[in-house]
Amino acid sequence: MTEISIVISYSDTMQRVYTESGYTAKARNGIGLSPELSDSMSASEDDSMILERSFISGAKDAAALITRYMAPCYMDIIRNDDTDIIEEILLNFNAPRNFHPGVLTALEKSVEDFIAGHIMQKWMMIMKPDEADIAALKLQNESIRIREMLATRKKPE
Numbered sequence: 001m002t003e004i005s006i007v008i009s010y011s012d013t014m015q016r017v018y019t020e021s022g023y024t025a026k027a028r029n030g031i032g033l034s035p036e037l038s039d040s041m042s043a044s045e046d047d048s049m050i051l052e053r054s055f056i057s058g059a060k061d062a063a064a065l066i067t068r069y070m071a072p073c074y075m076d077i078i079r080n081d082d083t084d085i086i087e088e089i090l091l092n093f094n095a096p097r098n099f100h101p102g103v104l105t106a107l108e109k110s111v112e113d114f115i116a117g118h119i120m121q122k123w124m125m126i127m128k129p130d131e132a133d134i135a136a137l138k139l140q141n142e143s144i145r146i147r148e149m150l151a152t153r154k155k156p157e
Contacts, residue, residue: 076090
């Protein structure tokens with residue numbers, strides 16, 4: 001067995017969500033630009049709690065997907081000791097010896113995309129219910145991509 005650890009950065013994932021969801025000011029701040037140059041939308045504390053719960057929920061769903069198609073996947077939430085803000089999520093599981101290591105980078109990116117898609121779907125259900133189906137379709141496509149990568153094996157020599 002090969003131990004696999006996927007690290008998902010909370011701040012990187014949320015930066016994507018802010019950009020994709022229309023939190024333009026928050027996204028601009030994240031890259032060092034003035035938020036006043038765009039509309040002044042920013043997440044309230046209540047919004048931040050909803051987004052954090054969606055992030056954790058998305059990571060749990062990703063772990064369940066890996067468990068279903070590979071092996072038990074365990075999730076660890078790493079928080080900043082001073083602020084209690086999530087820094088990253090670790091997803092740990094064992095893969096068979098013939099699991100192709102060449103897909104690990106793509107798998108990690110796909111899991112991050114899955115979690116961001118999960119957050120977007122939840123957010124769209126609240127803010128733009130008429131567009132939630134689009135986010136759900138993206139999420140479904142990402143889950144298929146993850147399953148395909150989990151099934152990738154090295155060819156026998």
